[in-house]
Amino acid sequence: MAEVALLFPGQGAQQRGMATGLYGWAPVFTKVIDSVFGLMGTEGKRIRADWLGICSLIDIDDVRRAQPLLFAVDYALARMVLSWGVTPVALLGHSAGELVAATLAGVFTLEEAVRVLLGRVRAAANGPExxxxxxxxxxxxxxxxxxxxxxxxxxxxxxxxxxxxxxxxxxxxxxxxxxxxxxxxxxPARNPFHSPAMGPVGREAKRAVEKIPLRAPESLIYSGYTGFPLGAAEARDPEFWSRQLTDPVYFGPALDRLLARRELSLIEAGPGQTLTTFARRHRALRSGRSESIPLSPVHPDHEADRQALLAVADRFGASENLAATPIPVSEAAFVNGR
Amino acid sequence: MRELTLEELVVIMRENMGDEYTAPHGTELLDMEFTALGYDSLALLEMLAHVKRKYGIAVSDDEVEGIQTPRVFLEKINAAAGN
The missing domain is CATH 3.30.70.250 (Malonyl-CoA ACP transacylase, ACP-binding)
Incomplete structure (x- = not known):
């Protein structure tokens, strides 16, 4: 099999109930996503309850749900793929997906990434419609x-x-x-992400990033903001991360450079198949030189979520990592947590 | 009104991709998923708009989510043409 690069979808890729079929069913995914919700504090309990459909406090397209849930789902899917023994040669995130790539590459610890994320969400929630x-x-x-x-x-x-x-x-x-x-x-977005109107939001969000000791990436990240590999100086610059709310995303050019280097099996670690479909328009994929494998179905559904994952896991000889019997999930924990 | 053929759809798909895209031929293509071929809902909307301009056959944009394969695309177009 070709070398693997991971793709992380961002703003706009969120879907109601995305990947919930894996919760309590795929052990690593479940454990990791719970730890992400745990780091989000009291709000994390509400985010999880909304995600699982236990309540419907805030709609999925609202930035207070879209961004935390995209981060949580992307990150947990990625950690699951890594648990199969896959070592990606490169990471590429679209929009908010770049924060996931940076976390996996060690620019942020998971705890720090969640702080950056929540800082963005708080700032954007008061931002322009x-x-x-x-x-x-x-x-x-x-x-x-x-x-x-x-x-x-x-x-x-x-x-x-x-x-x-x-x-x-x-x-x-x-x-x-x-x-x-x-x-x-x-x-689906309720704020003008990646446009100058988000300027004040970016400046507000920067305050959360400035308190963090940013590190150089330990893995190769192709940045959607420059279209090039992420350098150490950029990664350590709080401005680089806060500008992600206002700056345009050059996913196409970044993908071009990623695919120019080598034959790759791209794995889209996130909900839906947006990035996979973009990638499949690329010459490198249409010629059959590279491929893109989505971990999620086009439309979320418990059975479809599991079948999509099983198909990929099977290719990596990893089906044994999936639980044969569902892990009991205590709904009482969410209700009490509110 | 005459029916839109698979060959005509392939021409539209190539134009949408913007180059000499070689789609699998014949019945193999009919049941392939558009997402597997790199066509998302935006690309499908554009192809529907193309059909409307060139052939005068209109399918509602709301139908796009249900169009997963070239076979369904042709069925929707030809059902609309028959009305």
Whole structure:
């Protein structure tokens, strides 16, 4: 089998009930995700309860649920893959997924990463309302449509671009794009992530990062913010991490460089198959030189979650790590924790 | 109205991919999942818009989530063309 690189989806990839079929069923995933929730304190109990559908305090598309749950699911899936004895040669996260990559690479400890994450969430919860759009066009073709505070938020591929802005400005850009026959899809987000409107949020979020002794990465990370491997100086700069809320994501260029080097089996460690589908548009995958393997189904469902995981685990000879019988999960613990 | 053929769909899929993409031929392609071929919902929406412009056949954007394979894509288009 080819060398492995891990991909981590970020903002927009969250889904209601994502990966819950693995909870209490895949031991490493369960243990790790519980430890992440544990580090989130009292709020962690509420986040877990919302995730499992035990209650519905806050919607999954709200930043207070989307970001902590994406981090928790991505990270727990990654740790599970590592427990199979897989040693990835590179890590690449999209948007909030880069925090997961950095945690695995030792830039942050898990506890520190959770603090950074919660700092971002607190700042963003008070941030501007807005949203994101996916447009089937190159970023250059969209520049003349960008008015108000709307900006290019992500370059995912040659003809896959995301825009972000505050509600009114974004609506106006959306209307003009549709009038000119562009194909546009709303991305589930309630804030204008990766746009200048998030500037004050980024500055607020920086306070949580500044208190942390940032370390150089011990593994190769391709940064979606530069499109290049993450350097030691960047990794140690609090500004680099706080700017991730305002700066655009160059996932496409980062993926290009990652795939240019070697033949790879990409494993998407997160909900859905967004990054896998982006990757499958890449020449290196269409030619069969590299491949992308999602750990999750397109739409979450307990049985589908397990089947998707079993298919990958089997390829790595790791099915023995999965529990034959479900681990009992005490629902009382969540209820009492509220 | 005449039906959209698999060959015509392959041309649309290639245009969407933006280069000389060689899709598997014939019945093999019909039941492959779009996600396995690199087509996400945005790409499917764009292909539906293309069909609407070129053939005048409109399928609602809401149907996109249910279109998982080229076979279903053709069924939806041709059902809409028959109405």
């Amino acid at each position: 807005g949203g994101m759009l996916a447009v089937a066009a190159g970023a250059d073709d969209l520049l003349r449509y960008l008015t108000g505070d709307v900006a290019v938020a992500a370059v995912n591929g040659p003809r896959q671009t995301m825009l972000a802005g505050t509600t009114e400005h974004l609506r106006s850009v959306d209307e003009r794009l549709r009038a000119d026959d562009f194909t546009v899809r709303a991305v």
